[in-house]
Amino acid sequence: MALDPIKSVQGRAVPVPGSDIDTDRIIPARFMKCVTFDGLGDYLFYDARHQEDGTPKDHPLNEERYQGASVFVSGVNFGCGSSREHAPQALYRAGFRAVIAESFAEIFFGNCATLGIPCVTATSEDIATLGAAIEADPQLEVKVDVEKARVFFGDSNFTVHIPDTAQDALVSGRWDPIAELLENAEKVDVCLEKMGFASK
Amino acid sequence: MGKSLYEKVWESHAAAELSNGQTQLLIDTHLIHEVTSPQAFGMLRDLGLPVRHPKRTFATVDHIVPTDQFEQPFADPLADAMIKELDRNAKEFGVTYFDLKSGKQGIVHVVGPEQGITQPGTTIACGDSHTATHGAFGAIAFGIGTTQVRDVLASQSMAMSKLQVRRINVDGRLRPGVYAKDVILHIIAQLGAKGGIGYAYEFGGSVFDNFTMEERMTVCNMTIEGGARCGYVNPDETTFEYLKGRNYSPTGAEWDAAVERWRAVASDADCTFDDLVEIRAEDVAPSVTWGISPDQGLPITGNVPRVEDADTPAAKASIAEALEYMKLEPGSPIKGTSIDVAFVGSCTNGRLSDFREVAQYLKGHRVADSVKAIAVPGSQIVDALCRKEGINEIFTEAGFEWRGAGCSMCLAMNPDKLIGDQICASSSNRNFKGRQGSPVGRTVLMSPLMVAAAAVRGCVSDAREVFEVGEAAAV
Ligand code: SF4
Numbered sequence: 001m002a003l004d005p006i007k008s009v010q011g012r013a014v015p016v017p018g019s020d021i022d023t024d025r026i027i028p029a030r031f032m033k034c035v036t037f038d039g040l041g042d043y044l045f046y047d048a049r050h051q052e053d054g055t056p057k058d059h060p061l062n063e064e065r066y067q068g069a070s071v072f073v074s075g076v077n078f079g080c081g082s083s084r085e086h087a088p089q090a091l092y093r094a095g096f097r098a099v100i101a102e103s104f105a106e107i108f109f110g111n112c113a114t115l116g117i118p119c120v121t122a123t124s125e126d127i128a129t130l131g132a133a134i135e136a137d138p139q140l141e142v143k144v145d146v147e148k149a150r151v152f153f154g155d156s157n158f159t160v161h162i163p164d165t166a167q168d169a170l171v172s173g174r175w176d177p178i179a180e181l182l183e184n185a186e187k188v189d190v191c192l193e194k195m196g197f198a199s200k
Numbered sequence: 201m202g203k204s205l206y207e208k209v210w211e212s213h214a215a216a217e218l219s220n221g222q223t224q225l226l227i228d229t230h231l232i233h234e235v236t237s238p239q240a241f242g243m244l245r246d247l248g249l250p251v252r253h254p255k256r257t258f259a260t261v262d263h264i265v266p267t268d269q270f271e272q273p274f275a276d277p278l279a280d281a282m283i284k285e286l287d288r289n290a291k292e293f294g295v296t297y298f299d300l301k302s303g304k305q306g307i308v309h310v311v312g313p314e315q316g317i318t319q320p321g322t323t324i325a326c327g328d329s330h331t332a333t334h335g336a337f338g339a340i341a342f343g344i345g346t347t348q349v350r351d352v353l354a355s356q357s358m359a360m361s362k363l364q365v366r367r368i369n370v371d372g373r374l375r376p377g378v379y380a381k382d383v384i385l386h387i388i389a390q391l392g393a394k395g396g397i398g399y400a401y402e403f404g405g406s407v408f409d410n411f412t413m414e415e416r417m418t419v420c421n422m423t424i425e426g427g428a429r430c431g432y433v434n435p436d437e438t439t440f441e442y443l444k445g446r447n448y449s450p451t452g453a454e455w456d457a458a459v460e461r462w463r464a465v466a467s468d469a470d471c472t473f474d475d476l477v478e479i480r481a482e483d484v485a486p487s488v489t490w491g492i493s494p495d496q497g498l499p500i501t502g503n504v505p506r507v508e509d510a511d512t513p514a515a516k517a518s519i520a521e522a523l524e525y526m527k528l529e530p531g532s533p534i535k536g537t538s539i540d541v542a543f544v545g546s547c548t549n550g551r552l553s554d555f556r557e558v559a560q561y562l563k564g565h566r567v568a569d570s571v572k573a574i575a576v577p578g579s580q581i582v583d584a585l586c587r588k589e590g591i592n593e594i595f596t597e598a599g600f601e602w603r604g605a606g607c608s609m610c611l612a613m614n615p616d617k618l619i620g621d622q623i624c625a626s627s628s629n630r631n632f633k634g635r636q637g638s639p640v641g642r643t644v645l646m647s648p649l650m651v652a653a654a655a656v657r658g659c660v661s662d663a664r665e666v667f668e669v670g671e672a673a674a675v
Pocket residue numbers: 262263307308309328330546547548606607610611628629
């Protein structure tokens with residue numbers, strides 16, 4: 001399957017600070033009553049963005065100045081909790097194409113990788129500097145350079161980390177592994193046979 | 201040098217190297233449920249692909265099923281549609297399906313072990329983060345996203361990178377009134393909610409050697425709350441004893457061969473681990489959470505932290521956020537916090553032994569008038585076994601509602617939800633903001649017996665006092 005290489009993501013950014021932001025918060029469970037992912041973008045961070053009666057609360061994602069952002073900036077252990085792919089799907093469908101955080105929960109990271117959403121980690125200082133720069137100028141263009149593992153904004157830039165496997169997959173346009181998995185399917189069958197499960 | 205179980209399983213399941221450097225890992229057993237599978241089947245249809253090994257996928261419904269209505273159509277049309285979608289997918293793609301009429305339906309992590317589908321030395325994947333539960337059998341079991349569910353359906357494999365292994369030893373004797381749930385809450389509080397990132401947890405030591413399978417499952421279940429994607433216990437006689445005679449367990453000569461294989465897959469005595477953590481069983485107290493992350497836990501005798509107790513700005517901020525959300529007084533004892541709802545159930549603590557243990561103490565007690573208490577068996581089989589022993593009656597006589605099997609208030613995708621800022625004493629595994637269905641609902645995690653104690657007193661309580669669980673009772 002030919003996919004577009006993702007060498008970098010560029011756009012405006014929104015800082016959503018906090019630690020241990022879990023996937024229940026990114027997309028509350030009640031919005032998962034669906035058989036497709038369509039429309040999930042509307043419910044991104046729903047409870048963090050709305051009062052119980054549905055009126056908007058203070059939240060960066062509700063702020064006019066951050067509308068149209070495509071780079072999401074957050075804190076430690078982002079995406080922890082439930083394995084729901086609804087979380088990265090909601091981010092994607094709300095227009096986000098890259099996430100910068102101090103660290104990521106593993107399943108969330110993997111889910112993003114297969115959707116072609118680069119997740120890169122940076123130090124808390126660099127994230128704070130970036131956050132302040134975006135605050136000061138919400139129109140600031142932020143470039144997440146996957147190939148160079150750096151984030152560029154204004155006159156500044158800093159190093160980010162992305163595991164080699166994910167970097168390689170994104171940059172070479174092989175972030176969805178299905179084609180390769182299918183090519184090797186017979187090798188998998190042999191393995192399954194050895195485990196004694198092939199016919200069961 | 202010897203190898204760990206994780207390494208052995210990894211090696212026997214590594215089918216190919218992928219061009220990005222990841223490994224294509226065989227998944228022996230694939231479990232699916234109604235919430236994370238429909239989109240994956242949709243992707244298969246779009247690609248025109250079949251399920252490659254339909255006999256290796258097992259389906260059930262759990263997240264969305266009402267626990268007080270057993271006949272379709274359900275009151276919630278969305279829930280009804282999702283279940284019909286799984287009915288259709290299971291039929292069309294030929295996968296085994298424990299549906300509502302099967303008598304075997306239940307939470308996917310209760311059903312797998314119960315049916316003997318969960319076996320040592322295998323790899324198990326499920327679109328659900330608590331798949332780690334199956335590690336109790338010495339399986340490498342982990343949660344995956346929906347695109348990976350597609351990969352496993354289509355190829356019986358997925359792309360993965362190898363983890364490191366951290367051995368966690370719990371040695372000594374647990375004190376009376378201390379349960380498997382307390383062990384894992386203690387471990388998470390010690391190592392943090394992200395302490396396990398990049399690791400598989402291997403649990404061992406005398407406490408685990410003596411644990412039943414259900415206790416091992418409770419601990420492995422919550423490894424994900426500690427950030428580790430999978431956790432396991434080496435298979436031993438307890439494991440084999442549990443599996444013997446179950447529906448999908450091998451029989452006859454195959455059983456003997458299987459046991460031999462399973463024994464051999466356990467970590468070698470001389471293997472080394474990437475990290476080692478030692479915990480004294482005596483240090484584990486009956487534990488509860490006070491905040492909005494599972495690592496925000498403390499002994500029942502402890503006090504809720506103050507913002508100034510933390511030393512970094514980030515830690516201060518997370519304490520402040522949790523205190524505000526939970527509406528708790530900084531520095532106040534957690535014991536005595538009044539509760540509105542009590543929930544015994546979930547894939548962490550919704551098994552026969554959990555209900556048995558509570559029933560043993562609950563007899564003769566009454567749930568406080570101010571508390572709505574529900575007991576939700578993890579599967580239809582757990583339900584039937586409880587009924588056979590009269591456990592359901594002990595619960596209902598005490599004032600609990602006894603419900604049908606499902607996830608229920610663990611994540612409240614069915615009608616069982618908190619209302620407004622109600623506080624729930626819960627035997628489940630997550631205390632995230634809004635987890636139990638109300639955006640401002642509050643959760644205090646604890647063992648099932650502590651939930652019962654809270655239900656009886658109407659506030660977070662020490663089960664050892666409420667039920668006189670003492671040294672004497674432990675003998
Ligand atoms: S009981 Fe809770 S944690 Fe377990 S599978 Fe169901 S929703 Fe997930």
